[in-house]
Amino acid sequence: MKTQIAAEIGSNWEGSVKKAEKIIKECKIAGADSVKFQMWRSHDLYDPKHPQWDTIKKSELTFEKAKKIKKIADEFEIDFFCSAFYPEAVDFLESIKVKQYKIASRTCLFKDKFSYETLLAKSNTKKPVFISMGMGGNRKKIENIFVKNNVRFCYCISEYPLSIKKINWKKALTYDGFSDHTLGITAPITFAILKNVQKSKNIFIEKHVKSKTSKGPDASTSIDTSELRTLVSIIRNIDSVKLGI
Numbered sequence: 001m002k003t004q005i006a007a008e009i010g011s012n013w014e015g016s017v018k019k020a021e022k023i024i025k026e027c028k029i030a031g032a033d034s035v036k037f038q039m040w041r042s043h044d045l046y047d048p049k050h051p052q053w054d055t056i057k058k059s060e061l062t063f064e065k066a067k068k069i070k071k072i073a074d075e076f077e078i079d080f081f082c083s084a085f086y087p088e089a090v091d092f093l094e095s096i097k098v099k100q101y102k103i104a105s106r107t108c109l110f111k112d113k114f115s116y117e118t119l120l121a122k123s124n125t126k127k128p129v130f131i132s133m134g135m136g137g138n139r140k141k142i143e144n145i146f147v148k149n150n151v152r153f154c155y156c157i158s159e160y161p162l163s164i165k166k167i168n169w170k171k172a173l174t175y176d177g178f179s180d181h182t183l184g185i186t187a188p189i190t191f192a193i194l195k196n197v198q199k200s201k202n203i204f205i206e207k208h209v210k211s212k213t214s215k216g217p218d219a220s221t222s223i224d225t226s227e228l229r230t231l232v233s234i235i236r237n238i239d240s241v242k243l244g245i
Helices: 017-030 053-058 063-075 087-095 105-109 115-125 139-145 186-197 225-240
Strands: 004-008 034-039 079-084 101-103 129-132 151-155 177-180 204-210
Touching (some): 004 225, 017 034, 034 063, 034 087, 079 087, 079 115, 105 115, 105 129, 115 139, 129 204, 151 204, 186 204, 186 225, 204 225
Parallel strands (some): 101 129, 129 151
16 A cells, blocks of 8 residues: 655746746655645636735746646656646646546536536546535535546545644544545644555545745744655555554
């Protein structure tokens, strides 16, 4: 069993390909399996009057920047994938040969522009998808869209930061993945241990990750890459344990 560990970069690359390269390199050294970015258009999801509009706009992942970042990830031999929020983004990501997709909690509500069309586009790729259900949503409807994909639903609570006391571990263990918003690394380690006790396979853990110098809306609830290294090391040890329980 090997747990797939995805470093969610979010806005921590601050719209800079150079900063993205630094984080990707550090995530590779830390031992993460993949780096995950978000591909959205600011006007589709946010009001220009949003107090952090300039930061949001700056962190928009354009096709040009995504192509450069994918090339960087390939050079470091770490998988690059995205949460895509509009169908043309999926078409582009297919053109640069991503291997899998993430679906954000908010997309599962079908309230954003192009949510349904984007899910259909991802479904048509027939590639693996990881789906966070932190805001709710109609799971059955989503399952019906992805009948031809390898689907892993992720336990998630969309609070930033999330108190570990709010995690319902009994419910969490009914999921194959865990998209974590708590501070520190205790929660994903706990998930990995409990899933090991269940003798689960194909476990997926997503954690927001930054460089120590990262700024922006995601930085305060992200672990840095040195903490990521510790997290990966512990989870790899958990992966190697064979429990006869």
